[in-house]
Amino acid sequence: MASNSGPAGGERKKNDDKDVPPPLPAPLTVPVADSHTHLDMQKHATVEEALAAAASVGVTTVVQVGCDLAGSRWAADTAAAHEAVWATVALHPNEAPRIELGDPDGWSRQGTREPGGRAALDAALAEIDRLAGLPQVKGVGETGLDFFRTGPEGMAAQEYSFRRHIGIAKQHGKALVIHDREAHDDVLRVLAEEGAPETVVFHCFSGDAAMAKVCAEAGYYLSFAGNVTFRNAQPLRDALAVAPLDRVLVETDAPFLTPMPYRGRPNASYLIPVTLRAMAEVKGIDEDALATAVAANTARAFGY
Template structure:
């Protein structure tokens, strides 16, 4: 789920121009080079899986990575990936799920110290994530990480404990680690360094600046950009994309969140990947086919399909 500004609220009257906020945006022109949506939540969208995949495929989005955020969602992701050959899964407890399991609260504030150990309920949930991560159709562990926007001091210790456990799970199973990083850049990088990052790390909905992008690229991490790169207040994301190496860049929807302009505020879905990819190509100063070729190869390499 989104690591930066939400897609709520009309911008420039787009809702009135093309319909109400619940009206899906139109199909964009198809891509010439097929790509993958590297991070989506089909279980939170309005269409049936079959319909969502068909619409996506019709515009050149032929593969999707279905991301789990809690136990139920991770089970669903794993089952959906088993049922559909063009769907792969990731499984995890979202950073905000860990303190909910431990404390039943989600506040706002800043990080607490690293806990000495886990919580029984949290450890039991993590054990199931561990088991799901062993499945062949599950190609990633995430989204995991740190979120200081929604969780405060009373929950940050549980978040960090959970994050460290997810890193271990990803390394033991040889799966990509999918990072959710919201207002927590320094600590996310610190924990990765302290634990030793898995071979493959994906920063979902990349939310840092250009300097952080250089650090991530030097470490070999992938940076996945979502529709918010098209937002007016997202120049730092465009600057980050501009310096990111082509072989480290992915594209995602994070649907149903972060619908790209000019449809901000309306439902997002994998079929809107071409809108974001074309905006990304403009930032990179390359033809959309060149960027699509790169991100297609990058996503397949990152998730091992």
């Protein structure tokens, strides 16, 4: 991992260099898991370095999340090679319409235009189904709906893909990891219509307190990321405050959503303690109590 110190060995002032990883926080005394990360998108450390940095502060398990076919295969392979890593596999909600429309931009890593159509999407989903059966793969996701980045022309493919992912999760008895961006009502509608899997995790929960109560009543898990620390994120903190302790997870979504005071700099699993401590303040409990609950919740949700 790149050095976290500035000139003359002193720690850099926060946010003075957007490309410099933040310093290591004080370690947790109760080990926890990062329930959602993207090791393949992080450029400041190898997988081994990232896992070592995380373990040094008490983050002893990470869930590596797939967003397309290449990323899902990589997640499964990485989990097979590292005891501290579990995998989830899926087509991201913004990937499904790109496959159907034959658009190479965005999540696709091939960089070339491929024939589109529903048959192409079905073939990709068949590969996700195959990967979901692997023992090191503990979840199907991130899947769901994203009405922020996908326009009306892609909504049908998104919803079709989401429904298929729900079926894959149920078939394999794996957790369903949901990406929900500006689509709360429709995500809940599709879950109700299809019948939710036994375990549902709302990744980077983005709803308010009212939605948190709805999800909790349904038995869903709510995973909170570094954006819960942002100044303008009071609705997220309100949601966390009402979320039952046995339904709460913590994640980085690294390299994105770096918690305050390092917003804008690269995120990584070793920053979980920063977010967890902020969450403990919102919940009004000490960090060990929250860490104990989060560790048990994550292991229960992903079945490891």
